[in-house]
Amino acid sequence: MNSKKDDKQQDKVFNNFEAQFKKSTLPMVTLAMLSEKEMYAYEIMQYTLERSDGKYKMPLLYTTLGKLQEQGYVVESRKEVTPDNRVRIYYNITDAGHEHLTMMSKHFSMMANTVDELINDSRKDDTDGAK
Amino acid sequence: MTAERMIQMEQNNIKKKYIKAVKDHLCSIAPSKDFMEMLSNNIDEFMSANPNCTYDDIIDQFGEPEDIAEDYLSESKESLPGKLIKKNRHKKWIIVVLVIALIAGGFYLWDMHMNDQAKATIVVTVE
Numbered sequence: 001m002n003s004k005k006d007d008k009q010q011d012k013v014f015n016n017f018e019a020q021f022k023k024s025t026l027p028m029v030t031l032a033m034l035s036e037k038e039m040y041a042y043e044i045m046q047y048t049l050e051r052s053d054g055k056y057k058m059p060l061l062y063t064t065l066g067k068l069q070e071q072g073y074v075v076e077s078r079k080e081v082t083p084d085n086r087v088r089i090y091y092n093i094t095d096a097g098h099e100h101l102t103m104m105s106k107h108f109s110m111m112a113n114t115v116d117e118l119i120n121d122s123r124k125d126d127t128d129g130a131k
Numbered sequence: 132m133t134a135e136r137m138i139q140m141e142q143n144n145i146k147k148k149y150i151k152a153v154k155d156h157l158c159s160i161a162p163s164k165d166f167m168e169m170l171s172n173n174i175d176e177f178m179s180a181n182p183n184c185t186y187d188d189i190i191d192q193f194g195e196p197e198d199i200a201e202d203y204l205s206e207s208k209e210s211l212p213g214k215l216i217k218k219n220r221h222k223k224w225i226i227v228v229l230v231i232a233l234i235a236g237g238f239y240l241w242d243m244h245m246n247d248q249a250k251a252t253i254v255v256t257v258e
Contacts, residue, residue, distance in 0.1 A: 042176035059194025063206040
């Protein structure tokens with residue numbers, strides 16, 4: 001009974017961590033995907049899912065795309081009407097978006113490496129202490 | 132009714148249910164047209180690729196409605212508490228002014244009616 005409660009609690013912690021992580025990285029990942037080709041919103045979600053082997057879902061893309069547009073990193077490139085009358089709005093990355101992506105990915109790598117080193121160092125210390 | 136039509140109706144119901152659930156979590160704030168259009172278009176795209184999808188599939192693909200709403204609220208300028216309070220205060224004042232106007236209008240009409248009656252009484256007295 002208690003173990004089930006612990007599992008639920010742990011799931012909640014992981015889900016929250018994933019949500020926060022995605023919230024922080026979503027603009028960068030969106031720009032990275034758009035730097036490959038112009039895409040419409042659903043295509044970005046599917047392409048990212050495919051590229052990440054189903055690990056990176058993008059449920060909160062709507063506000064992110066709007067924000068990126070406001071910041072001038074992304075523009076609507078064209079509209080397309082499908083045979084069944086769905087309107088697809090294509091988005092493209094701007095030059096400012098490319099610059100921003102380069103800076104963000106550098107910063108992200110630096111932060112990720114730092115966290116990785118910190119975790120590995122503390123694990124090493126734990127193992128040494130156990131010996 | 133053809134099977135295709137039935138599937139389409141079922142899909143429409145699922146989409147409506149999901150969008151309504153998102154709106155219900157938006158705390159009476161009307162979402163932007165762009166936001167709703169994009170959400171609706173994405174669901175259409177997903178449904179077109181997965182005609183037999185269920186409500187749970189939509190949640191799995193696009194997230195819990197409350198998360199979508201929460202994200203929208205946190206990004207939307209409208210959701211700033213100060214602005215919301217101001218907006219609600221304005222609403223309250225508009226309601227108060229309307230109620231006062233209604234009461235005043237009612238009183239004015241009642242007063243006019245009474246005056247008319249008084250005039251009628253005078254006319255009868257003269258005769």
